[in-house]
Amino acid sequence: MSxxxxxxVLLSGGLDSTTVLALAxxxxxxxxxxxxxxxxxxxxxxxxxxxxxxxxxxxxxxVLDIDLSVFxxxxxxSATPIPKGRSDAEIGTGIPVTYVxxxxxxxxxxxxxxxxxxxxxxxxxxxxxxxxSGYPDCRPDFIKSFEQLxxxxxxxxxxxxxxxxxxxxxxxxxxxxxxxxxxxLGVDYGMTRxxxxxxxxxxxxxxxxxxxxxxxxxxDAGLEDPLTYPGERS
Amino acid sequence: MSxxxxxxVLLSGGLDSTTVLALAxxxxxxxxxxxxxxxxxxxxxxxxxxxxxxxxxxxxxxVLDIDLSVFxxxxxxSATPIPKGRSDAEIGTGIPVTYVxxxxxxxxxxxxxxxxxxxxxxxxxxxxxxxxSGYPDCRPDFIKSFEQLxxxxxxxxxxxxxxxxxxxxxxxxxxxxxxxxxxxLGVDYGMTRxxxxxxxxxxxxxxxxxxxxxxxxxxDAGLEDPLTYPGERS
Numbered sequence: 001m002s003x004x005x006x007x008x009v010l011l012s013g014g015l016d017s018t019t020v021l022a023l024a025x026x027x028x029x030x031x032x033x034x035x036x037x038x039x040x041x042x043x044x045x046x047x048x049x050x051x052x053x054x055x056x057x058x059x060x061x062x063v064l065d066i067d068l069s070v071f072x073x074x075x076x077x078s079a080t081p082i083p084k085g086r087s088d089a090e091i092g093t094g095i096p097v098t099y100v101x102x103x104x105x106x107x108x109x110x111x112x113x114x115x116x117x118x119x120x121x122x123x124x125x126x127x128x129x130x131x132x133s134g135y136p137d138c139r140p141d142f143i144k145s146f147e148q149l150x151x152x153x154x155x156x157x158x159x160x161x162x163x164x165x166x167x168x169x170x171x172x173x174x175x176x177x178x179x180x181x182x183x184x185l186g187v188d189y190g191m192t193r194x195x196x197x198x199x200x201x202x203x204x205x206x207x208x209x210x211x212x213x214x215x216x217x218x219x220d221a222g223l224e225d226p227l228t229y230p231g232e233r234s
Numbered sequence: 235m236s237x238x239x240x241x242x243v244l245l246s247g248g249l250d251s252t253t254v255l256a257l258a259x260x261x262x263x264x265x266x267x268x269x270x271x272x273x274x275x276x277x278x279x280x281x282x283x284x285x286x287x288x289x290x291x292x293x294x295x296x297v298l299d300i301d302l303s304v305f306x307x308x309x310x311x312s313a314t315p316i317p318k319g320r321s322d323a324e325i326g327t328g329i330p331v332t333y334v335x336x337x338x339x340x341x342x343x344x345x346x347x348x349x350x351x352x353x354x355x356x357x358x359x360x361x362x363x364x365x366x367s368g369y370p371d372c373r374p375d376f377i378k379s380f381e382q383l384x385x386x387x388x389x390x391x392x393x394x395x396x397x398x399x400x401x402x403x404x405x406x407x408x409x410x411x412x413x414x415x416x417x418x419l420g421v422d423y424g425m426t427r428x429x430x431x432x433x434x435x436x437x438x439x440x441x442x443x444x445x446x447x448x449x450x451x452x453x454d455a456g457l458e459d460p461l462t463y464p465g466e467r468s
Contacts, residue, residue, distance in 0.1 A: 062304040070296040071348045101350035102343055105387040109336055109343040114305045116335035136392040145386050149379045153339040158370040 004030040006059070007122035007167070008111045011035050013049030015192045015214055016126035016170055019182035021056055023169045024124045026185055030059040032118060034111055037065045038100065044202035048193040055191065064110060068100060082197040084207035088216070091209045104137035108146050108166065115164065116154045124167045130174055143168055175217025183223065190226035206230055238264040240293070240354035241401070242345045245269050247283030249426045249448055250360035250404055253416035255290055257403045258358045260419055264293040266352060268345055271299045272334065278436035282427040289425065298344060302334060316431040318441035322450070325443045338371035342380050342400065349398065350388045358401045364408055377402055409451025417457065424460035440464055 007029035011017045024031050035049040046063060053061035083090075100106075104127060111123045127138040136142060143166050150164035151157040157164055170178050182189065194214045195204035204211050206229035218225040241263035245251045258265050269283040280297060287295035317324075334340075338361060345357045361372040370376060377400050384398035385391040391398055404412050416423065428448045429438035438445050440463035452459040 064301065064304050066300050066344075067298065068347065070298050071351045100347070102347035102384075102388055105343040105383065106340075106347055109339040110300075113302065113334070113336035113340055117305045136389055137387045139386070142383070142386040145379075145383045149339065149376070149383050152373070152376040152379050153371045154336050155370055 004028055005122060006030050006032060006115075006118050006120035007124055008032045008034055008115045008118070008120055009058070009124040010107055010111055010126065011049050011053060011061075012126075013045040013047075013052060013193050014126075014210075015175075015182070015189060015194050015217075016128060016178060018052050018056075018187055018189070018192045019178050019185075020124050020126040020167075020169060021052070021058070022182055022185040022187045024122075024167070025056065029122060029124075031056070031124075032114065032120065033058045033061040034114055035061065035063045036107060036110065037063060038068045042193070042198055042202075044198055044200075045193045048191060048202075052191050055188075062114065066106070066110075068106075071101070082205075082208050084197075084205065086209060086212065088212075091213065102137070104135075104142070105146070112150050112154065112164065116156050119156070121156070121160075121162045121164050122167060123164065124169070126170050127168050128170045128178075129172065138171070140168075140171060143171075174220070175213055176220035179217050179221045179223060183221075188226070192227075194227075204229055238262055239356060240264050240266060240349075240352050241356035241358055242266045242268055242349045242352065242354055243292075243358040244341055244345055244360065245283050245287060245295075246360075247279040247281075247286060247427050248360075248444075249409075249416070249423060249428050249451075250362060250412060252286050252290075252421055252423070252426045253412050253419075254358050254360040254401075254403060255286065255292070256416055256419040256421045258356075258401070259290065263356060263358075265290070265358075266348065266354065267292045267295040268348055269295065269297045270341060270344065271297060272302050276427075276432055276436075278432055278434075279427045282425060282436075286425050289422075296348060300340070300344075302340075305335070316439075316442050318431075318439065320443060320446065322446075325447065336371070338369075338376070339380070346384050346388065346398065350390050353390070355390070355394075355396045355398050356401060357398065358403070360404050361402050362404045362412075363406065372405070374402075374405060377405075408454070409447055410454035413451050413455045413457060417455075422460070428461075438463055 007024050009021050009024050009031045011021055011033040033053045037046055115123055129138050147166050194210045196208040196210050197205045204227055241258050243255050243258050243265045245255055245267040267287045363372050381400050428444045430442040430444050431439045
């Protein structure tokens with residue numbers, strides 16, 4: 001059995017969380033990947049997450065269904081049209097349609113539940129304060145507050161001298177820097193799925209906010225995105 | 235449309251949460267009941283919660299599935315035997331087999347997600363610090379920490395001057411006091427389900443920790459439990 005410390009890593013199958021998984025492994029953790037399927041999520045993302053988890057040799061991979069659509073609310077329904085071709089300025093303001101209420105609180109609380117079962121005190125999440133400044137639950141204040149809660153919320157936190165740590169290695173990085181870090185660790189970004197509106201076969205649209213941020217990141221890093229977009233030759 | 239304030243009420247279908255629902259309504263809130271189905275939960279409890287929600291005229295009732303069994307761990311499997319006939323002292327120590335890791339953090343985060351969709355700032359939960367002193371997430375410190383997190387976790391919390399309030403009206407009450415309060419508000423405890431190990435038809439065992447605490451509560455209050463237990467005539 002491995003003597004490494006265990007860490008729960010929230011893995012969506014996207015560029016950010018895949019980079020986080022590579023960073024957790026580089027730091028010597030045995031990674032327990034947690035993927036949440038919550039209604040709006042596309043099946044191609046779940047398939048990508050499974051492939052990534054396998055290729056990056058995680059200790060275990062849990063896929064948990066939570067059907068947040070029972071809460072109603074337009075923010076959670078898939079009927080909301082996905083905006084396309086927005087400028088950087090437009091992308092940087094307001095709440096994306098993919099916003100899920102209290103999302104990171106829900107995700108971190110489920111990661112905490114698994115961490116307690118595993119006896120782990122480390123949780124990795126790919127939040128980023130630069131790309132989506134409109135998200136309150138991507139900021140360092142929120143993360144610190146969750147660590148304080150975790151210490152009070154579990155038997156492990158109360159009885160052990162160890163503290164839960166929420167690792168946010170991407171929080172201050174630009175997309176360019178994230179891609180550079182991942183490439184240096186050998187991440188194959190051809191496996192990752194980012195698009196809000198892919199075809200059923202998983203072809204990204206190349207025009208939604210997520211695709212545009214991703215493409216700009218590769219461009220800024222002077223690298224080519226290994227994904228094939230519509231109109232490109234594969 | 236009602237001008238009352240909205241509140242999300244965590245409703246298991248048990249004695250405590252049903253009393254909390256009555257208290258939320260008495261305080262003038264429109265109640266949005268949230269029931270979580272998480273593996274170990276018996277279907278009779280879900281059915282009870284649905285009946286209670288209907289009879290107590292909630293504004294809406296959401297039943298959300300979360301299959302925490304993907305996390306493994308003996309605490310979450312239903313194969314664990316339920317202890318029977320334990321004394322008060324035994325019940326008061328250690329962690330019950332029904333313990334779910336980080337349970338109230340998960341439950342409150344999901345309630346917070348729904349509250350944000352609804353535009354509600356009030357959440358009710360039937361935690362009780364007396365019955366289960368072994369649960370860290372039933373203590374006032376934990377609840378206060380969650381309120382602080384909620385203020386940072388949501389767009390509603392950050393942008394509004396309103397603060398999220400986690401109401402815990404039972405936190406300092408004995409089971410006797412809870413039953414007396416509920417009876418005064420007209421709660422029909424014949425609808426509630428408490429047993430950890432009921433028959434498929436919903437007949438309580440009368441010997442698990444939950445049944446024993448409930449029966450003692452009625453006895454201390456000088457009232458009769460309207461449920462029929464094995465060996466009793468209905």
